[in-house]
Amino acid sequence: xxxxxxxxxxxxxxxxxEIATDSTRIILDVGLPLPPLNQPPQPKRxxxxxxxxxxxxxxxxxxxxxxxxxAHLDHSGLLDHVPPGVPVWMSKGTSKMLMAAxxxxxxxxxxxxxxxxxxxxxxxxxxxxIMVTGxxxxxxxxxxxxxxxxxxxxxxxxxxxxRLHGRTxxxxxxxxxxxxxxxxxxxxxxxxxxxxxxxxxxxxxLGEEITKDIRSAPGLVLACFSPTHLDRFVTFFRATKASGRxxxxxxxxxxxxxxxxxxxxxxxxxxxxEVRVFGPRGQARIPKVASRYEHNEISLxxxxxxxxxxxxxxxxxxxxxxxxxxxxxGVRCIxxxxxxxxxxxxxxxxxxxxxxxxxxxxxxxxxGHIFERDAVEFVEDVSPQYIIPIHTTDSYRFRxxxxxxxxxxxxxxxxxx
Numbered sequence: 001x002x003x004x005x006x007x008x009x010x011x012x013x014x015x016x017x018e019i020a021t022d023s024t025r026i027i028l029d030v031g032l033p034l035p036p037l038n039q040p041p042q043p044k045r046x047x048x049x050x051x052x053x054x055x056x057x058x059x060x061x062x063x064x065x066x067x068x069x070x071a072h073l074d075h076s077g078l079l080d081h082v083p084p085g086v087p088v089w090m091s092k093g094t095s096k097m098l099m100a101a102x103x104x105x106x107x108x109x110x111x112x113x114x115x116x117x118x119x120x121x122x123x124x125x126x127x128x129x130i131m132v133t134g135x136x137x138x139x140x141x142x143x144x145x146x147x148x149x150x151x152x153x154x155x156x157x158x159x160x161x162x163r164l165h166g167r168t169x170x171x172x173x174x175x176x177x178x179x180x181x182x183x184x185x186x187x188x189x190x191x192x193x194x195x196x197x198x199x200x201x202x203x204x205x206l207g208e209e210i211t212k213d214i215r216s217a218p219g220l221v222l223a224c225f226s227p228t229h230l231d232r233f234v235t236f237f238r239a240t241k242a243s244g245r246x247x248x249x250x251x252x253x254x255x256x257x258x259x260x261x262x263x264x265x266x267x268x269x270x271x272x273x274e275v276r277v278f279g280p281r282g283q284a285r286i287p288k289v290a291s292r293y294e295h296n297e298i299s300l301x302x303x304x305x306x307x308x309x310x311x312x313x314x315x316x317x318x319x320x321x322x323x324x325x326x327x328x329x330g331v332r333c334i335x336x337x338x339x340x341x342x343x344x345x346x347x348x349x350x351x352x353x354x355x356x357x358x359x360x361x362x363x364x365x366x367x368g369h370i371f372e373r374d375a376v377e378f379v380e381d382v383s384p385q386y387i388i389p390i391h392t393t394d395s396y397r398f399r400x401x402x403x404x405x406x407x408x409x410x411x412x413x414x415x416x417x
Contacts, residue, residue: 001152001416007052008390009410013074021151024128027066028158032077053081065127069160070144071097089119093143096259097228104252104284135175138166140368142230154416156185164374165202167231176381186384190392191369199371203231206366211239219330220307222314227253237268240311248276248312251285258289281321316346331359
């Protein structure tokens with residue numbers, strides 16, 4: 001078995017890894033590299049040219065399959081480079097999150113056509129002479145998976161992106177129970193090994209802080225987070241309910257909740273009595289889905305008549321389209337993304353508009369990535385023969401913590417011992 005990190009050995013985002021035997025090649029993730037913070041995430045029209053991914057699929061030996069760990073762009077953003085007919089394996093949840101993003105995030109972009117295959121968790125799938133098993137893990141998007149790859153008598157565990165401080169820690173326990181002492185190579189994400197990343201709160205602790213923020217707010221509360229981050233929605237929903245308010249979801253959030261309904265026990269649904277649904281200007285609307293919560297619909301005008309009753313989801317694009325450039329007096333915006341994104345122009349403008357309205361802009365976030373201390377625990381539980389860092393800007397930190405680390409460079413072919 002041979003392993004090649006085509007991209008991601010010493011950067012966060014843009015993951016692309018190849019695992020090959022003499023007869024079978026598979027690719028783990030086809031990620032779009034993260035742009036500088038002062039640039040937009042990616043063009044909304046046209047195909048992004050990427051020489052790294054192009055070279056991966058131009059080799060004489062064809063790719064037998066692509067494994068997609070989750071729906072974030074830095075792991076899935078170059079799916080349109082996958083040749084027609086190549087199976088793309090993913091969880092059912094990832095499939096649904098990709099659909100939601102295509103419909104709502106880039107409505108003018110042509111729908112992506114791929115040979116999609118659903119990989120149920122803990123159900124081994126043979127691809128050529130490689131066996132693949134997916135494990136559901138907790139991350140800041142629903143449906144994330146780690147992959148165990150077995151071939152030539154060797155086992156590689158690809159962590160994808162995961163964390164241990166989320167609401168569903170039992171997922172990782174299943175993974176470590178199956179993998180403990182049986183893994184030759186752990187290909188491990190190290191986002192928090194990078195120098196500017198600090199450990200933070202658990203998702204439960206974050207919820208306590210957000211509850212205090214909502215209870216003390218005199219007027220409208222704006223919740224700024226990704227609708228595909230199920231843990232974070234639950235955090236805001238529970239905090240809203242505990243504060244005696246109603247949560248106002250947009251059609252994007254309602255669609256995501258509709259898509260995962262039945263897959264997550266006790267997950268709030270847009271038809272719940274504590275949820276109202278409003279439609280930002282220009283946002284897509286799925287009539288068949290919307291008809292199921294039409295009795296819960298509310299206008300922005302209704303919200304602004306009684307602002308202290310609501311917590312509403314918010315993104316900077318709503319400033320001009322919906323609020324006409326002016327937020328209600330005393331508004332409180334709870335920002336729940338990575339703090340680095342505040343350098344982007346749209347968030348700088350949003351923050352200024354909150355302050356202009358004599359409101360408060362509050363940062364309340366905890367990472368979607370595993371903290372360093374938890375990564376050490378995870379590595380101890382798995383007990384691999386070798387550890388290879390990926391998705392990090394400080395791979396040398398692995399060498400300090402783990403004597404059995406192997407630091408690869410992008411494009412280097414490494415044969416699993």
